[in-house]
Amino acid sequence: MAGGYSRRQFGNLLAAAALGTSATAAASTRRRAMHLIKPARLRPGDLVGIVAPGGHTNEEAIEKAVANIELLGLRARVGDNIHYVYGNYAGTVGQRLDDLHGMFRDPDIKAVWAIRGGSGCISLLEHIDYRLIRAHPKALIGYSDITCLHLALLKHAGLVSFHGPVASSALSDYAVTHLRNVLMTPQDHYTIAMSAENVLAGQEHANYRARTIHPGIATGRLIGGNLSLFSALAGTPYAVDFTDAILYLEEVNEEPYRVDRMMTQLQLSQGFRKAAAVMLGIFENCEGVDGEGALSLDDTVDQHLLPLTRPAVAGYSFGHIRHQFTLPVGIRARLDTEQQTLTLLEPGVS
DSSP states (O other): OGGGOOHHHHHHHHHHHHHHHHHHHHHHHHHSOOOOBOOOOOOTTOEEEEEOSSBOOOHHHHHHHHHHHHHTTOEEEEOTTTTOOBTTBSSOHHHHHHHHHHHHHOTTEEEEEESOOOSOGGGGGGGOOHHHHHHSOOEEEEOGGGHHHHHHHHHHHOBOEEEOOOTTSOOOHHHHHHHHHHHTSOOSSEEEEOOHHHHHHTTTOGGGSOEEEEOOEEEEEEEEEEHHHHHHTTTSTTOOOOTTSEEEEEOBSOOHHHHHHHHHHHHHHTOGGGSSEEEEOBOBTOSOOTTSOOOOHHHHHHHHHTTOSSOEEEOOSOBSSSSOOOEEETSEEEEETTTTEEEESSOSOO
């Protein structure tokens, strides 16, 4: 063989070259911005799949989820593996993944709604078939631990999904109105004001009070979710760049020092200055323990938001609360701090 190589050595060199070319092409594909795909709008009578991709559930929650879907004029189908329990999780990674893939693959299912958050969605990310998801785009709805799925599907499938109530939520009229308007009757421009119930609650509870740290109007893609999960993905292949985005974050049951640590992680990994605006939801039960001398929640978040020169607000009507609006992840929106409104500048569904 020319050059002193054996046939086997020469074959190995060719294979290595091909592998290198393939890896370079794959890296180039990842660098290119993925075209955004919007799922089809939901219509009365559509079939919605209920899955438990994170924490385990129970029969009472399943019945509540079915009732909520029927309240919206839709029909429900429960995932085959939804009753499984594996520690804190709704079955093994494989069982939860089978239900998720199955709902996206089934042509009769028009949307996929997580029954709850909990924990465990992060374990699915490296095993999800993103080509399958992109080939069968459907609305995925949920919040809390479902943040992992929203961000991964946006980055690796280019799919718009929906940060909104989980299927077993105690839905208020406010939540139902925004679910319907965003998922079933989309508009080119849709303005969302604060919940009147949350404004009233803000008279007694500071974390429900919408407040402006920096005023202004900002436009950008909606990127965000639960703070714990958003920060947990920092530095992984599933973290989403929030440069020039309206970064929205919410949290529950975390003391201020933990909120500070997670916000610091985001500050160190990307930097809040890169965002077009920062919009914090209602941080439920995050005030900490009285008498311990710790910073308040407001003081804690202000450490990160006061140095900014872009619009920044807190206490908006989303999070682990009953009266919450639904955000289409990845679409363009406008935040107006004076009016305390968020306007969706395009529909989240097709």
